[in-house]
Amino acid sequence: MALEHAILVSLDERSGSGYELARRFEKSIGFFWAATHQQIYRTLKRMVELGWVTGHEVAQDGRPDKKVYEVADAGRAELARWLASPGEPETIRHDLSVKVRGASLGDPAALVDEVARHRDLHAERLDVYLAVEKKDFPDPSALSGRRLHQHLVLRGGIRAERALVEWCDEVLVALREDDRR
Amino acid sequence: MALEHAILVSLDERSGSGYELARRFEKSIGFFWAATHQQIYRTLKRMVELGWVTGHEVAQDGRPDKKVYEVADAGRAELARWLASPGEPETIRHDLSVKVRGASLGDPAALVDEVARHRDLHAERLDVYLAVEKKDFPDPSALSGRRLHQHLVLRGGIRAERALVEWCDEVLVALREDDRR
């Protein structure tokens, strides 16, 4: 599984606590890898046992103590190994497609609403990604290294969301057209 | 979870055994919902207990007996309920993006190979989908009902794979360009 690797990548960019990692997964990392704080805490614990990261407690005043984690050499080695190892393309699980395929067994109007709702959600996400791109990567052609890689991943999110919005639109036109007949 | 619903949709299109369902999930249904035979057998068992499907054994000569399942009224009701209920957009888990984002921690050439490999896999899938479209849906504008829904889902697969191929190409150009500097 790649959650460990996603955490390694994130910790390598900047060390942090489980809580901070969870926040990053809600925003930037979460654009391409979802994880809850529960998963992150459990995985960090295992990674310490494996020697991939080291953790030390940091006292804070006014706030609870936190444990800050850093990538260890063994973690960097594991990441390098994994980066070079071939992986399977993702297994797809797309609820909305199941719903569209089963459309004739339910209420057509309700399905149209559901597709329209997803269309708007994806359009919103697309806007967020485009705003991030404009703000953080104003001159893409000048990028290199880490910043380039971050931008490329964002580009993937943009392409994926755009494709989804367009697909939803295609579905909506077709379903409404079919309804009228 | 939607595996049950994907099975209901598939069984509604045509009754079949667990084994047959597993085959369908390898091809058409698997285009948007992956499942192994283990999951399918287990889920079918649960669905019988819930009264969503009925199963009866069918003796075959030369081959092992099979259990053929059919959708029951309660199953159709559940499917209708689920179709009208709002769902979350998919949680994304994209290995390759994690790899790209962590690129600076591994061998650049190995990552380029990995991205190129995925590019070819997605291009292959795209070709398969396009071939299916040409063969099974030669006149898309004339479609309605169930056939229309099947075609729309296929369109989603085509859009998704095309977006992935194009993203891989963008990544390859950028990584190679960056390497040269």
Add this chain to the structure above:
DNA sequence: GCCACCTATGCAACTTGTTGCACTGCACGC
């Protein structure tokens, strides 16, 4: 005659991911 592969179902063990809850303490609005 043996090996490999297909049809067909399923158990058991394991890994992952989800959900609900528990505990602490500060800040802020009303």
Add this chain to the structure above:
DNA sequence: GCGTGCAGTGCAACAAGTTGCATAGGTGGC
């Protein structure tokens, strides 16, 4: 002074997905 929300960590139970194996007869190649 009370509820809400944020920061922070974590257990426990459950649901879902994966992997390895077992069983059993039939087909087809060498």
